[in-house]
Amino acid sequence: MGCQMNVYDSEQMFRILLPLGYQETSHLSKADLIIVNTCSIRDKAEQKAYSFLGRLVHYKRKKSGLIIAVGGCVAQQKKHHLLERMPHVDLVFGTHTLHRLPEWIRNIEQKNRSHGVDVEMSDQIHEIQRCGIPFDPTHQKISAYVTIMRGCDNYCSYCIVPYVRGSEVSREPSYIIEEIRQLVSNGVREVTLLGQNVNSYGKKQGLCSFSELLALVNQIDGLCRIRFATSHPKDFSDDVIQAFRNNEKLCSHLHLPVQSGSNHVLSMMNRKYTREDYLKKIETLKQYCPDIACTTDIIVGFPGETVSDFKETLDLIQTVQFDGLFAFMYSDRPLAKSSSLNHKLSEEEKNDRLKELLEIQSHNTIKKNLDEVGKTVEILVEGKSKKNHIRENCEIVEWTGRSSSNKIVNFVKSSADHNIIGQQVNVMIQKACAHSLWGEVV
Ligand code: 5AD
Ligand code: SF4
Numbered sequence: 389m390g391c392q393m394n395v396y397d398s399e400q401m402f403r404i405l406l407p408l409g410y411q412e413t414s415h416l417s418k419a420d421l422i423i424v425n426t427c428s429i430r431d432k433a434e435q436k437a438y439s440f441l442g443r444l445v446h447y448k449r450k451k452s453g454l455i456i457a458v459g460g461c462v463a464q465q466k467k468h469h470l471l472e473r474m475p476h477v478d479l480v481f482g483t484h485t486l487h488r489l490p491e492w493i494r495n496i497e498q499k500n501r502s503h504g505v506d507v508e509m510s511d512q513i514h515e516i517q518r519c520g521i522p523f524d525p526t527h528q529k530i531s532a533y534v535t536i537m538r539g540c541d542n543y544c545s546y547c548i549v550p551y552v553r554g555s556e557v558s559r560e561p562s563y564i565i566e567e568i569r570q571l572v573s574n575g576v577r578e579v580t581l582l583g584q585n586v587n588s589y590g591k592k593q594g595l596c597s598f599s600e601l602l603a604l605v606n607q608i609d610g611l612c613r614i615r616f617a618t619s620h621p622k623d624f625s626d627d628v629i630q631a632f633r634n635n636e637k638l639c640s641h642l643h644l645p646v647q648s649g650s651n652h653v654l655s656m657m658n659r660k661y662t663r664e665d666y667l668k669k670i671e672t673l674k675q676y677c678p679d680i681a682c683t684t685d686i687i688v689g690f691p692g693e694t695v696s697d698f699k700e701t702l703d704l705i706q707t708v709q710f711d712g713l714f715a716f717m718y719s720d721r722p723l724a725k726s727s728s729l730n731h732k733l734s735e736e737e738k739n740d741r742l743k744e745l746l747e748i749q750s751h752n753t754i755k756k757n758l759d760e761v762g763k764t765v766e767i768l769v770e771g772k773s774k775k776n777h778i779r780e781n782c783e784i785v786e787w788t789g790r791s792s793s794n795k796i797v798n799f800v801k802s803s804a805d806h807n808i809i810g811q812q813v814n815v816m817i818q819k820a821c822a823h824s825l826w827g828e829v830v
Contacts, residue, residue: 389437390427392617393582394460396533398425400486401459408490416447421455421493426462428548431719437462441474448476455496457481457489461552465722483553484538530770530810532576536564536601537583541592542620544647545658545729546687548721549584558583558590561601568608577810578613578768581605586616587623599627606635612812613768613792614638618645622660624669632677640677641711641794644670645685649704650697653690656729663704670708681711681756681793688745689718689738691729698741705748711756711793715745750822757795757820764816764830765791769808773798789813796824 401423402412413419422444426437441458448454457479458470464482471477478496481489537558540550568579581601583589589598596604598616605614614637619628621644632638644666648654651662673680686701705713717738720727733741767789775786775798787808788798799815801808815827 389425389440390429390433390460392533392580393535393538393584394425394427396535396582397460397483397486398423399533401425401489404486404489405493408493416444417450419447420451420453421457422447423457423459423489426458426460428461428465428552428721430716431721434462438473441477445476455479455493457493459483459486459489461548464552465548528575530576530768531578531580532571533582534564534567534571534579535559535582536586537589540584541588542585542660543658543725545656545725546690546718546721548724551723553584556585556588556592558593558595561590561596561604564601565604565608568605568611572608572610575810577611578615579605579611581614581616583616584618585620585623587619587625587628597627599625599631602628602631602635602638606637611637615641615794617643619643621646621666621669626672629669629673629676632673632680639794640679640792641681641683642673643683643685646704647685647687648690648693648697649701650693653693653697653701656692656726657687657690658725663700667704667707679793681795682708683712683714683794684708684710686713686715686745687718688715688741689733691718691726691733692731693718693733693741702745702748705745705752709752709756710749711795712753713749715742715749717742754820754822757822757825760791760795760817760825761820762817764814765793765797765827766812767791767797767799767815769811769813771809787813791825797827798824799827799829801829 405421410421416422424437424441424444427433428437437458437460441456444456448456456477458474458477459481461483463470463480466473467480470480479492481492537556539554539556540547541556543550564581568576571579587598589601590596602614602616605611614635619642624644632640632642646666647657647659649663654662670682673682686705688698688701717735718726718733720732769787769789771788773786773788784800786798786800788796791797797815797817799813801813814830816830817825817827819826
């Protein structure tokens with residue numbers, strides 16, 4: 389559950405447990421071990437974790453040997469309180485201790501011991517996490533996440549991440565390059581470099597800069613595409629803007645969370661940039677890369693956000709014309725500074741603002757998608773499209789992939805071309821939908 393870093397961590401857990409004889413199943417009722425990798429970024433995500441964990445009581449009753457483990461940010465935050473609340477859980481482990489998972493699972497298996505808890509908060513990233521866990525060749529993928537750093541030192545006032553993921557630590561470039569080489573030799577064509585604030589990569593430990601890392605990754609033979617997430621506007625620097633021009637594998641998309649268009653709110657959020665700084669960076673980027681797609685994150689209803697603050701956010705959205713955005717209603721997080729602020733908005737007010745903002749953005753997204761019609765774009769083919777069952781047993785197959793600008797593109801091609809997954813195909817866009825594009829191979 390949760391962000392891309394959670395997905396990466398879940399894959400690491402899967403790979404580290406393979407030697408114990410575990411295999412993946414998509415049926416909960418067949419599982420002997422269920423690991424819930426939780427997210428606590430917003431209250432809704434945390435509640436989702438509890439509700440899912442609650443449902444697992446049923447499976448535990450049916451199968452007494454079933455092991456239930458809880459990792460991720462809720463585990464790190466709640467520690468042993470989670471076991472008190474969820475007695476059917478066998479293990480709670482922290483965000484920095486994935487490498488010890490096999491040992492704990494073995495213990496529980498062998499001693500049939502329940503109620504272990506380990507929640508360590510350490511800046512020491514274990515060797516396995518620094519080097520990555522050996523790739524499982526049976527798990528074929530075209531696109532993979534690669535964590536380049538963990539933790540965050542920014543302490544945005546609404547955010548729980550620095551408290552549950554610890555302070556910022558970057559991985560050595562050589563480990564990152566080696567991990568990507570391994571992925572590429574197993575068929576991966578696209579990597580997304582992950583960190584809470586990739587633009588400050590390497591600074592604290594005196595490693596290379598993020599733009600230098602991008603140049604190194606760009607040289608890896610067999611890799612077609614590079615993406616990264618997430619950037620912080622205060623650290624998004626000119627050398628990264630140049631990197632979009634200098635590295636042909638770097639995709640034409642930037643996700644730059646702005647959070648609010650009001651300087652008053654940005655200052656309350658401790659974001660350390662102004663609306664003007666943000667707009668200037670986007671303007672410079674677009675001067676260098678006119679076709680680049682930009683997306684963002686917005687929080688609506690931060691404590692004390694007035695109607696005029698909110699209007700400034702709407703105004704910023706119209707000025708930038710984002711290709712897409714993620715918008716969230718503000719929620720209090722334990723330990724985060726903003727929880728103690730006055731002038732909280734009601735759920736209804738937050739909901740109304742969210743709706744208004746999403747309505748505006750949906751028009752902008754459609755406009756951006758329509759701009760693509762008539763263009764020929766290169767698609768990295770990820771697989772058959774979900775709609776494909778309609779065409780099952782026909783000679784024509786509907787495929788899906790993404791453009792460099794991260795737009796989902798569906799297109800049809802003869803089923804004789806069953807090996808096009810992982811290939812780059814030129815597609816002429818013919819139709820724009822709300823969330824995807826449709827085209828024909830040229
Ligand atoms: N309330 C609402 N949204 C939040 N985010 C982070 N913390 C909160 C919170 N307390 C959003 C931000 C961030 C995204 C990952 O989640 O927009 O960029
Ligand atoms: Fe949270 Fe701010 Fe760090 Fe992002 S940069 S993880 S919003 S504290």
